[in-house]
Amino acid sequence: MLDAQVLVLNKSWIAINVASVRRALALLYQGHARVIHPEDYSLHGFDAWCTYSRKACMKNEDLPMVRTPSQFIVLPEVILLNAFNGFIRHEIRFSRSNIFTRDKHQCQYCGSRPERRDLTLDHVLPRSRGGVDSWENLVLACAHCNVKKSNRTPEEANMRLLNKPRAPRWLPKFGMSTRKPEMHSWHRFVDTSCWVTEVAE
Ligand SMILES: [Zn+2]
Structure with a gap:
């Protein structure tokens, strides 16, 4: 108690x-x-x-x-x-599930909210081009958008991010x-x- x-x-x-x-x-x-x-x-x-x-x-x-x-x-x-x-000031642990919470289970490109298993973590700057795992470089993307974006930056793919990814304020x-x-x-x-x-x- x-x-x-x-x-x-x-x-x-x-x-x-x-x-x-x-x-x-x-x-x-x-x-x-x-x-x-x-x-x-x-x-x-x-x-x-x-x-x-x-x-x-x-x-x-x-x-x-x-x-x-x-x-x-x-x-x-x-x-x-x-x-x-x-x-x-609290540091929010950088984790997969906290990215889901930050992005509200929503694809950050098309805005869809598919089932959790159909959401992927997308590297805004692709890993193959030096993109790191960070609050600023990882967003939720549906499988469709992830494939469409492929190995490109959002600008190159002409896909706009709904929100600028960053570390969330503590709640x-x-x-x-x-x-x-x-x-x-x-x-x-x-x-x-x-x-x-x-x-x-
Ligand atoms: Zn999408």
Whole structure:
């Protein structure tokens, strides 16, 4: 339970990190953060959240909660930092599956979204001509576009890239283990379309 994940927002309600419940409760207890109620988005400091938890647990004993000797605390899902207004720089691991996430399972030439097995990784500058494996040089391409482009650059093949490929900005989605379900309350704050728009020229 204490290792469950909590979304952390900065003072401006922008998602910046994912923390363990343990860490989130420590921030809450120290007065550095408040809990955002998953349904009505109201804010609760530590004492208020304990009061809320007592009532909520009486109504619904199945709520995920932490028991301390003196009280029940409903697991927070999203917390808001009281003072911090910056961002945390995270490096997103360069991997095949993260390129799928960045490109939203979409061919970056024709825009089609075939099945995963029909998508390939295309070297923008072909490998045979010195193209490397990098965020900037790999994009998703459907089998058709990959064959059509062949050993050419997009300019030579007269095929325009939908988005300029680059390393994505960190989003909690990337920091999460895929085994854990995403919490509904996170959706309002985490949206991959944000950075895909930003990546587009
Ligand atoms: Zn295509």
